[in-house]
Amino acid sequence: MPRTTTVESAGCPPLRALTFDVLGLIKVTEARSKLGGVPKVVERWGQPESSRCVLAASTNDRKIDPLLAVARKSGVIELISSINGDLRVSLPSGNQADVQSQEDNIVGLHLFKKQTSESSSRSCTLLTCTTKGLSTLRSFTIPKSPGDSTSDDTQVTWNVCAAGNVLCCKVDDNENYALFGGKGVEVNIWDLATHTKIWTAKSPPKNSLGIFTPTWFTSATFLCKDDHRKFVGGTNSHQVRLYDMAAQRRPVMSFDFRETPIKAITEDQDGNTIYIGNGSGDLASVDIRTGKLLGCFLGKCSGSIRSIARHPDLPMIASCGLDSYLRIWDIKSRQLLSAVFLKQHLTNVVFDSHFNDEEVAAASVPPSEPKEEDELIERDEESKSRNVVKRKKKKSKSRDVDDDESHSVKRKKSKKSQNEDDDVDEGPRSKEKKKSKKAKNVDNYEEGLLSVEHEKLKKVKGRKSKKSKGQRVDLE
């Protein structure tokens, strides 16, 4: 009688998660209610190459034009549209020479969600931190094509620590403060507006045997949304420490968790639950007010957990790590909802909270309105559905073969169309108008160029993704 385990996958609610791995691939995993909530890899961006290994990733999870910032091992920071994986900006490795980038990898990256007031919607701000403690705050505007140099580039660099290696870097929810910590670096908090250190932790005293455990923070997170004063750090000596800036410089509370270093900590939205993952694949939730272990997430996970992500709306978390599985867990029951095998050692996972299941379903029916984008790209008089098929094929082919060349060609194409959209002069505009039978665009146009431009961009993007998604659904 073969003893087999039942498939415990309960299925997921519709969600979309992006994972980053050591070969520099970005994989998009989607679960749809239509397919019984079984998550599948739907897209893979990039080519496998060890120098493109993703070290840190950050996203601004907004509704319109969400962006993804990715720090590669080669020192390049890339801004990628998280809808279709188009490369927007590629920032070279700082102003320093390449010599330093070899041993000075980027460990922390944060893409600011809120817009600075004076800048337009295309500008964005990035905080990066390297192992040596060199942190850089730079803001720039996204150029129209990736070939252009970034304009309006303001950059502030300061050194976080004199010695030691920075291993974790986090920015609080209001994006005013950042914390840094690492091997030989006590956690310190910096004010991002003035670039000054406002607080430093003090290492806990020697224990009863007179043994001092060296400082080695491996992960940290701010606890509450609107309170930057409380944060949690995980150490290499498998200790979890709660700090309160208002109370004291030594940890308010600390407790041990298992035997291997704490590799990932993520806070819940309620501000008192944290999820900790360690080097041997144990994942647990802890009530940080009391330090009590609420429960472990059991599911045959055997590789080190590198990243945990909490879904902004749905009650679940995703974890990934060296066992190459993306696992999605329910928070309440702590059950494994599903596990997806992603073939490589994963470094990061990020949720896309604005993934809409219905949108995909609607997109599977070919939309009736004419598409300017398609007409611009390939001016043939085929039926829409076939058009879609063709484009899809092309896309996939190019993705398979693709090197930077084919990518860039494609990008140029789309950029061209975008530029035409963006162009202020009346010529292409009117032509387009003739093509499109909607009067809506006219109104929008009068409202202001910026908003039109923005919305158009969004539409185009949305449709692109819709088409690809819809097609995939059909094929399946």
Next chain:
Amino acid sequence: MDQKHQDAHNELKNTTAEATRSGNKALIKPFPSRFAITLSFSSYPCRCRRNHRRLCIRRLQSTRSSEVMGKKRKEREAQSDDDDSSKSRTKRTDSDKLVVKPQLLPSMIKNKDKRSAVYAKIKHEKKVEKRKNAKAREALENRALELGEELPPKKIPRTIENTREADETVCKPDDEELFAGNDADEFSSILTSERAPKVLMTTCRFNSTRGPALIKDLLTIIPNAEYYKRGTYDLKNIVEYANNKEFTSIIVVHTSRREPDALLIIGLPNGPTAHFKLSNLVLHKDLKNHGNPTSHKPELVLNNFTTRLGHRVGRLIQSLFPQDPEFHGRRVVTFHNQRDFIFFRHHRYVFETKENKQIDANDKSKDTEDGKKQLKGKIIARLQECGPRFTLKLTSLQHGTFDTKGGEYEWVHKPEMDTSRRRFFL
């Protein structure tokens, strides 16, 4: 069922009590005959307390005619006399009252002799049946052979290996990501012969007898390996030292109670660390009829490393050996994975032509017919085992070099993973 039974029981109790008391036969009539039969012939009339059961039976005995009880014994006797027992069990001498007989399991028989007799009979029947089936199958095959038809398909026995649980991590040959990963991993520089493998071998802190003997054997197997005394150095310091000396891997043989019980393979400079449990060790000198290996570079056979993890472990082992084997040395080292156990064997082999008897007979004209003989002879490979023989089992694979406290694991064996005997990780 219990409720039903209870009801029936109560009813029975009432009726029987009244019947016995009054001796009125009219009262017995509404007595449900169905119950009567089931109660009298099922082995346990009622599943209540034992006393109650006894009571029940006694009451039944009193109400029904006494011949019912005696009949059972008679039947049993008849059964043992009769050859065809299975039929006789259902057969009744007077079956007017006894309609249904519930199946009597052999385990219900309380007499041991009788019970074992029944068991033996059943066993014999099964054997006969099996022989009959085999004969039939053989006849079918023979007929098919005679008629020149297609033979009936042979049945494949189900083993644990071929009923292995489906695993999505099994490597597929068309997976381009796998090859990209291979190119990027820690062993690629050794496996593409950019670096020559150079192995440092050491032991645990205290070792004696079988530990050094195993080290000695391993030194003959792995070319370009050096033994360093462990002394009192920490393993982390040894790793650092080996890095400076440009070793590509470290092997640590761990002994406990003078018996090697664990093997640690560390890839350098930043390769993974694999921790194996070592068992069933037979040393070179303890093997019967063992061969003595030459100093040629051995060939390497890695069997059944199918999953991603297995693939990685296989590559780790591969990186210990030089990538250019000397085939004329006819020396082969095998790592065979079966059910997550990695069996290590070391052989010498030779290809021989088996001579036909005809040629043996006229060996005078051997020289002239030399070419002919080679044509006629069948080529066979003969093996001679040499070197140690042991079994490895992976307990953990660590990312980076040896670091027990701050290490990150790629895979650790956890007891909760052992929920199925048909799930394998390598």
